[in-house]
Amino acid sequence: MTGSVPNAPRIPTVRDVAALAGVSPMTVSRTMSGGQNVSAEVRTRVHAAADQLGYRPNQNARNTRLRQPTGLIGVAVTNLGNPYYGQFALGIEDEAARHNRHILIGNSREDPLREAELLDGFTGRQVEGLIVVPAGNGLGFADRLGSLPRVPLVLATRSIEGLEKDTVLVDDVGGAHAGTASLIGEGHRRIAFLGDVDGIPTARRRFQGFTEALAAAGIPFDRALLAPVRDTAAASVAVQQLLGQPDPPTAFFSVNNRTTVGALRALSGHRSTTGGRASALASFDDVELADLLGIPLTVMSHDPRALGAQAASLLFDRLAEDRLPEHGPARPRLVQMPVTVRRYPSPPKG
Amino acid sequence: MTGSVPNAPRIPTVRDVAALAGVSPMTVSRTMSGGQNVSAEVRTRVHAAADQLGYRPNQNARNTRLRQPTGLIGVAVTNLGNPYYGQFALGIEDEAARHNRHILIGNSREDPLREAELLDGFTGRQVEGLIVVPAGNGLGFADRLGSLPRVPLVLATRSIEGLEKDTVLVDDVGGAHAGTASLIGEGHRRIAFLGDVDGIPTARRRFQGFTEALAAAGIPFDRALLAPVRDTAAASVAVQQLLGQPDPPTAFFSVNNRTTVGALRALSGHRSTTGGRASALASFDDVELADLLGIPLTVMSHDPRALGAQAASLLFDRLAEDRLPEHGPARPRLVQMPVTVRRYPSPPKG
DNA sequence: CTGTTAGCGCATTCAT
DNA sequence: ATGAATGCGCTAACAG
Numbered sequence A, B: 001m002t003g004s005v006p007n008a009p010r011i012p013t014v015r016d017v018a019a020l021a022g023v024s025p026m027t028v029s030r031t032m033s034g035g036q037n038v039s040a041e042v043r044t045r046v047h048a049a050a051d052q053l054g055y056r057p058n059q060n061a062r063n064t065r066l067r068q069p070t071g072l073i074g075v076a077v078t079n080l081g082n083p084y085y086g087q088f089a090l091g092i093e094d095e096a097a098r099h100n101r102h103i104l105i106g107n108s109r110e111d112p113l114r115e116a117e118l119l120d121g122f123t124g125r126q127v128e129g130l131i132v133v134p135a136g137n138g139l140g141f142a143d144r145l146g147s148l149p150r151v152p153l154v155l156a157t158r159s160i161e162g163l164e165k166d167t168v169l170v171d172d173v174g175g176a177h178a179g180t181a182s183l184i185g186e187g188h189r190r191i192a193f194l195g196d197v198d199g200i201p202t203a204r205r206r207f208q209g210f211t212e213a214l215a216a217a218g219i220p221f222d223r224a225l226l227a228p229v230r231d232t233a234a235a236s237v238a239v240q241q242l243l244g245q246p247d248p249p250t251a252f253f254s255v256n257n258r259t260t261v262g263a264l265r266a267l268s269g270h271r272s273t274t275g276g277r278a279s280a281l282a283s284f285d286d287v288e289l290a291d292l293l294g295i296p297l298t299v300m301s302h303d304p305r306a307l308g309a310q311a312a313s314l315l316f317d318r319l320a321e322d323r324l325p326e327h328g329p330a331r332p333r334l335v336q337m338p339v340t341v342r343r344y345p346s347p348p349k350g
Numbered sequence C: 001c002t003g004t005t006a007g008c009g010c011a012t013t014c015a016t
Numbered sequence D: 001a002t003g004a005a006t007g008c009g010c011t012a013a014c015a016g
Helices: A014-021 A025-032 A040-053 A059-066 A083-098 A112-124 A141-145 A172-185 A201-216 A232-244 A257-274 A304-323 B014-021 B025-032 B040-053 B059-066 B083-098 B112-124 B141-145 B172-185 B201-216 B232-244 B257-274 B304-323
Strands: A072-077 A102-107 A129-132 A153-156 A166-170 A191-194 A251-254 A280-284 A297-301 A334-337 A340-344 B072-077 B102-107 B129-132 B153-156 B166-170 B191-194 B251-254 B280-284 B297-301 B334-337 B340-344
Touching: A014 A025, A014 A040, A025 A040, A059 B059, A072 A083, A072 A112, A083 A102, A083 A304, A083 B083, A083 B102, A102 A112, A102 B083, A102 B112, A112 A129, A112 A141, A112 B102, A129 A304, A153 A304, A166 A172, A166 A304, A172 A191, A172 A201, A172 A251, A172 A280, A172 A297, A172 A340, A191 A201, A191 A232, A191 A257, A232 A251, A232 A257, A251 A257, A257 A280, A304 A334, B014 B025, B014 B040, B025 B040, B072 B083, B072 B112, B083 B102, B083 B304, B102 B112, B112 B129, B112 B141, B129 B304, B153 B304, B166 B172, B166 B304, B172 B191, B172 B201, B172 B251, B172 B280, B172 B297, B172 B340, B191 B201, B191 B232, B191 B257, B232 B251, B232 B257, B251 B257, B257 B280, B304 B334
Parallel strands: A072 A102, A072 A129, A129 A153, A153 A166, A166 A334, A191 A251, A251 A280, A280 A297, B072 B102, B072 B129, B129 B153, B153 B166, B166 B334, B191 B251, B251 B280, B280 B297
Antiparallel strands: A102 B102, A297 A340, B297 B340
């Protein structure tokens, strides 16, 4: 027995493999990375030794030495549990896989502090780029970022006032406008708005489209019909309360999939207790099964997965450009994902 | 102008900061990591220089030198787009954040090759541990793993025959048994099974509970009622076909949330076209809004987020133990998450 | 084809 | 309290 207790079965290094194969570490390195200029005989010996030891090259050390990028992309979202961001992450992962990158993902929980921690951790781990859904209203985001991101940063879903970065947004204003117009076209005049207009920039943009459509139709908006809710439970409660009012709304505009689920729950319950005809709902974002509930539903739909893929695409464009800075840095790009309005049940033709 | 084109605004290192602050790199290092034995005056000067340059310590280099763990956890799931795994990932992220770790997440798409790539990438980047939902039927998983994982590995949702690793499963057999018994208690005798029994171990376990419950009630299972479907669209088609048969089933057992969505879509459509009473559905996994459809629904429910948290918890236990290997390695642990059966609409009391 | 030297960014150890 | 030397795992550059 030599040495101390072999409690820690050391992770094998080039040296270990070299010793076992009876060659120099350099030969191992060469063999592992392609095997140019290595005799077939030595190559097999090295591979055998590597397999036997379960050797895996340490990418971190490798990148350090090569001054090469790490192949890591940092992604920060506001609510990983939301199916929407699951699809979003999937879109990024697809694209990242295509470019041979891995993704580090973090959940900011709409908390700017947690978000700052995440971004710090990501940059510290030498990510090549960042894709961020800014937490909360995004105020102070630029400050929190400090001068940090020497790596490309793409903002998704929400933009930051005064921060000139590649950004992928949804056509919130246009989509909300179209969806609201659809409701109005069906005869609705009293339409409630469910969404935290002050807290979340996306909600504000959708509210803007909403009010624009109302204004275009000459309908004044009753501020009493604005419910600044942020999650499913609150939305449900708000809908119940609004329906209990003297002059209840005949339709609801729901700002995202979370509030939509809450609203549908309340509307469904209300219908079964009162027996009356159901109020209409316009939902920004798709919600699985929502179309089967028999509640008049207008969906302002877009594809979060495509949004994620687009964000990743912008990022990789930027990375490629940084490698070949021929024409100087391109100006930040803004992409708006299109929104489609659908009606359930489908309106009668003609 | 000295040197070549400063096209690449080099990422600042300790040296850059040291030069700017007029100290040695060592002093910068000390200052950045706690600041013990550094005079207040020097400390502020260093911090100022660091801020000015936007310096971030390179965690990779740091970990290399310290032979310290990277603070990274690798997670591989089979379908990131499934809300189930969104919740699962959230549970892991929560727990990881608590332990000051970041997560590298990858989507295997049920593809063993892609899974192998992912695990390779993760280990190459020196993750401290892995949480894996094995792709497909898990055959060959151990081989693909090779002797690699010198890092702790936790299997989630699916176990691998013959691979003794920490594992978190759902009580598939018991849950399926209870859910099926519930259907039988309501008088159902012809119950179809929707799920890829041969392809996915989880489906097989749920099928086992299903057949056990049938057997316990003395009901033979008609193999014609087995639909080996794997996704939403296929499930929907299968349900339509089964309902069109001469002697159609009166109830369906759906193996997971994907097949449930498909089944609900078909059942809902069938009800509205035929006007008849809806067939019952027993769903393994919750599906948002499913309870509002007016279709007799039995849900075998568990919390994927808790499952993720539990998997992470096992992993961190193992990591802690590796640091203090007092009693030798503990035997692999198997945790089964409980399943609750719920009925919608709620059965009348009494 | 193979080995030696040196250095990536950082921190431990030992001086001063 | 500060700095110089040294080495983590890996590989480019240069022998031979």
